[in-house]
Amino acid sequence: MGTDAFLRQQEPWFVSLGILGALYVAVVAYRLFHISGLALCLRQPKDLRRRYGAWAVVTGPTSGIGRSMALELARRGLNLVLVGRDPAMLQDISETVSRTHGVLAKTVQFDFSLVSTPRGDEAMRRLREAVAGLDVGLLVNNAGVAKPGVVYLHEVDAEAWVSMIRVNLWALTEVTAAVLPGMVDRGRGAVVNIGSGCTVALPSVPFYSIYAATKRYVAQFSRSLYVEYRGKGIDVQCQRDQLTHAVSHL
Known part of the structure; x- marks a missing residue:
């Protein structure tokens, strides 16, 4: 038939x-x-320095996705402001990008779990000083934590959840607010927030409730900022975990 x-x-x-x-x-x-990132690989890379500016700020640049992003941006000719909590590891990635790609690099020590505390306020002041006067065209909010995980909410001390919220949500928001004014003044820039595929692929993420909730915030925050700032020449996007070459999408 x-x-x-x-x-x-x-x-x-x-x-x-x-x-x-x-x-x-x-x-x-x-x-x-x-x-999966296949769509990104098919796009032609752009001159990020000419399009956005000479400097990029990368949080959590000492390992994993953050380190890969820092190396890729340096390869593309951008100078870097590297923001993280470990001074020795910051120095290592700073020397690596400068030696390998001949770009300038600044480091700012910032333990994001202390944001909104006196020590966190001091670190935020140092970050603002570091970017003052620089042509910062790109911000990569990569710093994040996924632990504690695989655990019931009531089994972990509340301070651990507060620390995760500070790093994944609060610090990302404050750093973005600190960098955006310069982009607005120059009429160009881009913000790349590293989210998680779990907020798209799964209806719920049991035993990772706080982590999933903070990453859902990142996704919604990014969508709203995109609409808020697109008229000012600023691109905003949220990339999911594994996209170490997200800059090719800009």
Whole structure:
């Protein structure tokens, strides 16, 4: 029996269900395509220095995604303001980018778990001083923590959750607010916030409740900032965890 004849024999609800199923599969495939980073790899890289500015601020640049982002931005010719909590590791990545790619690098020691405390306020003051007068065109908010995880909410001391919220949510917001004024004055810039695929792919993330909630904030914060600042020449996007070459999307 041919396909057309088979469909004519089916109930209308069956055909409608099949169409909806096909549309759902298409939407999921589209999202996976973008989340996987394949879409980014197909885009032609741009001159980030000319488009946005000569300097980039990267938080959490000493390992993982943050280190990869710092190295990639340096390779693309951007000078760096590197912000993290470990002085020795900051010095290491600073020397590496300067030696390997010949760019300038500044370091700012900042334990983001102390944001909104006197020590955190002092670190924020040092960050503002570090970027003052620089043509900062790109901010990468990469710093984040996922521990404690695989645990019931009531089994962990509240201070641990507060620390995670400070790092993943509060510090990201304050650093963005500190860097944006210069971008607004120059009429150009970009903010890249590192979120998590769990906020898109999963309806809930049990045993990682606080982490998932903070990353959901990052996604919504990014969407809202994009609308808020697009008229001022500033791009804002939220990238998911694994995209170490997210800058190619700008």
